Every structure is written in C-alpha cells, then in structure tokens.
Amino acid sequence: MKIYVYNVRPDEIAFIKDWQANHPDVELAMTEDFLTVDTVQKAEGSTGISALQTIPYPRELFKKMAAMQITFLALRNVGVDNLDRQAASDYGIKISNVPAYSPYAIAEFSVTQVLNLLRRTKYIAQQQLAGDFHWSPDFMGRELRKQTVGVIGTGRIGRHAMVIYQAFGATLMAYDPMIEAGEHDGVTYVSNPEAIFKTADIITLHVPAVKSNYHLINAETLKLMKPTAIIVNTARGALIDLDALQTALANHEIAGAALDAFENETAAMQQYNTTEKLTDPQLIALGKLPNVLLSPHMAFHTDVAVTNMVNGSLNSLLEFGRQNRAEFQVE
Ligand code: NAD
Ligand code: COI
Secondary structure, eight states, X not given: OEEEEOSOOHHHHHHHHHHHHHOTTSEEEEOSSOOOTTTGGGGTTOSEEEEOSSSOBOHXXXXXXXXXXXXXXXXXXXXXXXXXXXXXXXXXXXXXXOTTSOHHHHHHHXXXXXXXXXXXXXXXXXXXXXXXXXXXXXGOOOOGGGSEEEEEOOSHHHHHHXXXXXXXXXXXXXXXXXXXXXXXXXXXXXXXXXXXXXHOSEEEEOOOOOGGGTTSBOHHXXXXXXXXXXXXXXXXXXGBOHHHHHHHHHTTSSOEEEESOOTTOOGGGGOTTOOOOOOOHHHHHHHHSTTEEEOSSOTTOSHHHHHHHHHXXXXXXXHHHHHSOOTTBOO
16 A cells, blocks of 8 residues: 655654554655645555645545545544535545544643733733833733633534633533533533623634634624623634624724634645745734734644644555545545
C-alpha cells in the first residue's frame, strides 16, 4: 500500500515517522504542499491521501483523484465543511476524519481565551510593550465563577468546555438541537439560542459550519446580548457575521471577542513557513483592540492532538486499504 501525506508541518514529522516505523509494509511519502488540483499529481501511484482541511477541496480535485485511481482521502482533522462532498461521492472517493483527536485541546484553548479577556491580559501586555509597567484601573477584571456561560453546541468539544467551566463554579446554560430543554447534570439546556444570547456573559460556539448555522451571530442576535457578553469562536468562521461583530464592539454593545476561525480564512494562516503579513483591514483593526483576541486557527494545536491526528488519519487509510471502509468514514 502506498500513502501520500500532504500539508505536513515540522511538528508532525516525528509522529509520521513513528507511525511508518510501526508499519514497514506501507510505502509512505510526504510533502509540505497543500493538496490542490495542481499538487495532487505528486500522489500518482498511491492508494490513499492524508491531508488537513485547511483550504476548500473542490469537485475538480476529486475528479483528478478518481482519474489517478486514488479513492481514499483521510483527513487529519475534525471539520469536513469545505469539501465538495457531493463531488467526492460522484467520483467514488471515500473520506474519513479524526472526530475526537483531542476535544480537550480546543475546549482548553477556548476557556484560556475567555480567562484572558476576563482578566484583561492583553491590556497588560500592550502596556508593557509600550514601555510602561504600573498598576492601572483598566486592569480590573471579572471572576469566572460569577459569570453565566452559554455553550452553543454540546458535542465533543462543547461538553468538555462545560466540564471546565463547572470546575470554575460558573453558571452553565446550553443549547444543542439534539438535547431536550431542561436541567441535565447541572446545566440548564434551553430550547433556542436566543435565551443564551439574552442571558449569558460568555457565549462559546462549538457547532459545525452547516447551512443552518450560517451567521448565527449577526446584527440581530448581537442586539439581544448584554454589554458584558464575551463571544468565543473556536469552531468555524462562517458562524459569525464579522461586520456585525465589529459594529457591536465599536458601539460597546458587547464586551469582547476571541476568534480562532474566520470566514475568509487564508491558507497562509495555516502555513508556518510564510512571511506573509495580515492584509485583511478588518482583521488588522480588530486585532488592535485590547478586548479582541485573534489566533490563526490553532486551538487544536497540542502535542496530544497532533499525535492523534496523524495516527488517526494514517490508520484510517490502512482500514480503507484493507476493507474498503473506515470506522470514521464521513463519505
Ligand atoms: P461535534 O460534532 O462533536 O459537536 C457538534 C455539536 O453541535 C453536536 O452536538 C450538534 O448536535 C450541535 N449542533 C449542530 N448545530 C447546532 C446549532 N445550530 N446549535 C447548537 N448546537 C448545534 O463537533 P466538535 O468536535 O465538538 O466540534 C465543534 C466545532 O469545532 C466544529 O465546527 C469543528 O470543526 C470545530 N473544530 C475547531 C478546531 C480548531 O482548531 N479551532 C479543532 C477541531 C474542531
Ligand atoms: C479541525 O480539526 O476541524 C480543525 O479545525 C483543525 C485544523 C487543523 C483544520
């Protein structure tokens, strides 16, 4: 069996090599290149491809894979929202993801960002960078145990975020269409997200980017929020109308935001070896605000997560090769 691994970052190489050492019968080649219509040729002769969901995978890519008789694509990540799944199905390409490489990593990062906003650590850092080092009334923060946290989406990541917030003593409310409204394990589940928008001091998003969630946070829903509200998005950029968020922040209608995912995310954000500067004027403006934290889609990035992402994807390719299906097949 021959496997071709795309988008390989330096922090993944040791894990890929370890996996390869345990599977000497598998021929494995890798590249730092992203998987695109132009680079797919590199995988000629392979049975399956391992890649990350960083840029959209269009119909043309699946057409080329089928023409090259490469029938398996094993993602090393959770999200499957920017793949042309219909095209994959039309061309008989089977796709898998790694659904639970470490929900803890993303949950912990989202809570970290909330604590940073509550305790205004960016104000402190900005003051120091400007050469100042003294107490300031601007540093007065809020205590997490006193906040009402609204979790939208209580799947793998949202559920773990709730465990952390409960340990801090926060009041928890949640919305997930799969869970009936009512009290569940100390969490008040509500029947619609509006109840969270109106009540919560912290609104944390952990839902997939499906059509029904497009711009879940928009001018209308932002108007419902309290001036104390902090929004944290480690899920997908399409969940937030960034123009509306920027206006709400400028008008002090909400207290802050932490964003790890962006609607018009560039491939460069996921490239370690680029010197490309941020050019999006909106993100530059938001990034300068002391009550806004931006990160380049890296909530997942821990040692445990990366090991599991690599092993999960390569093991799926083995399963596909052996039995033409995989446990975590999504298409
Ligand atoms: P999951 O499938 O385990 O859970 C998603 C939950 O959202 C499900 O329980 C589902 O019922 C619920 N849901 C769907 N639509 C909803 C809606 N409109 N309102 C409320 N709930 C809704 O997924 P997960 O593993 O917890 O991942 C959550 C998100 O995090 C995904 O978008 C994923 O792509 C993203 N993610 C981001 C990173 C990162 O590094 N930033 C890493 C991994 C995953
Ligand atoms: C995911 O696993 O879905 C992520 O968002 C992580 C990223 C490396 C694509």
